[in-house]
Amino acid sequence: MPALPASKAPSPQRRRLSPADRERDIVAGAVAFFAEFGFDGATRDLAQRLGITQPLLYRYFPGKDALLDRVYQEVYQSRWxxxxxxxxxxxxxxxxxxxxxxxxxxxxxxxxxxxxxxxxxxxxxxxxxxxxxxxxxxxxxxxxxxxxxxxxxxxxxxxxxxxxxxxxxxxxxxxxxxxxxxxxxxxxxxxxxxxxxxxxxxxxxxxxxxxxxxxxxxxxxxxxxxxxxxx
Incomplete structure (x- = not known):
């Protein structure tokens, strides 16, 4: 009797978050990512780490400079x-x-x-x-x-x-x-x-x-x- 094909593991589903929660999730991930890899780290790698697409990331932050400015606000301004x-x-x-x-x-x-x-x-x-x-x-x-x-x-x-x-x-x-x-x-x-x-x-x-x-x-x-x- 031929062996049954192995079942595929279900792919992880992206978490469904409200826009505000998604933005906070991106910012928190960006803080950790750039602290580890420096500011030459690519946004596509950040998106992959966050489990989202790069276009989705850019829906919240139109460019890397905008994201970096938000990182500055989060780490340096908001904690004062x-x-x-x-x-x-x-x-x-x-x-x-x-x-x-x-x-x-x-x-x-x-x-x-x-x-x-x-x-x-x-x-x-x-x-x-x-x-x-x-x-x-x-x-x-x-x-x-x-x-x-x-x-x-x-x-x-x-x-x-x-x-x-x-x-x-x-x-x-x-x-x-x-x-x-x-x-x-x-x-x-x-x-x-x-x-x-x-x-x-x-x-x-x-x-x-x-x-x-x-x-x-x-x-x-x-x-x-x-x-x-x-x-």
């Missing part, structure tokens, strides 16, 4: 919490504690596989993710931090924020971000207790930054007096 800005300015709490609380919460957002790798890939690819986000940080966080550190140390809050002060803030911020680079780019060990590491970094920064801020403000006073005299 405006409450952090309010907390940094809350002078009822010592500045040391404010910075520690902020960076503990912020590190939980940025020290992730997707956040770190997308940021690094964007820089290598020449995308504007980095410049957009860093400008955002300066306007929403760094200048505010300078003023609050000045206030906590009896320094002039009205003097213009200088590039030297911003660079000092960068030194703290970059040190915390670099923990994620060590883990997700270099595959190197990181501190066993991330919050304790943040506390040490903040303490070290605040032990030196106020004196450096005071020096910068003092050096700028003659130039400000000359400008005021000309008015």
């Amino acid at each position: 919490q405006s409450e952090w800005e309010t907390a940094i300015a809350d002078r009822s709490i010592p500045i040391e504690e404010r910075l520690k609380r902020f960076y503990r919460a912020y590190a939980a957002v940025i020290q992730t596989y997707e956040w770190v790798r997308l940021f690094m890939f964007a820089g290598l690819k020449g995308l504007d993710f980095n410049s957009r986000y860093l400008a955002f940080l300066r306007a929403r966080l760094f200048e505010r931090m300078v003023i609050e550190i000045r206030a906590a140390n009896g320094l002039d809050e009205t003097a213009p924020v200088s590039e030297e002060e911003i660079e000092l803030i960068w030194s703290l911020h970059a040190g915390i971000f670099y923990i994620g680079v060590r883990k997700f780019i270099y595959g190197m060990p990181i501190p066993a207790d991330p919050e304790a590491d943040i506390d040490v970094k903040v303490n070290a920064f605040l032990n030196g930054a106020p004196a450096a801020f005071a020096s910068v403000i003092d050096r700028a006073k003659p130039a400000r007096r000359k400008v005021a005299a000309r008015k």
Whole structure:
């Protein structure tokens, strides 16, 4: 008796999703895909990974640039919490504690596989993710931090924020971000207790930054007096 032909395994069916859910599914898949392969990854490969056709992907995002912009919004804009800005300015709490609380919460957002790798890939690819986000940080966080550190140390809050002060803030911020680079780019060990590491970094920064801020403000006073005299 001849053997019966083997039955074919049923092909997986595409999930039926609402348009809003389908868009969220595409964005989440794109974040994971580009974090793994970089921004040279092809949209046809992304569509295949998502189990959809490329034309369907383009129905939601008319081109790769539009998709990348949505990835930026998802990873960098939507995860920022405006409450952090309010907390940094809350002078009822010592500045040391404010910075520690902020960076503990912020590190939980940025020290992730997707956040770190997308940021690094964007820089290598020449995308504007980095410049957009860093400008955002300066306007929403760094200048505010300078003023609050000045206030906590009896320094002039009205003097213009200088590039030297911003660079000092960068030194703290970059040190915390670099923990994620060590883990997700270099595959190197990181501190066993991330919050304790943040506390040490903040303490070290605040032990030196106020004196450096005071020096910068003092050096700028003659130039400000000359400008005021000309008015």
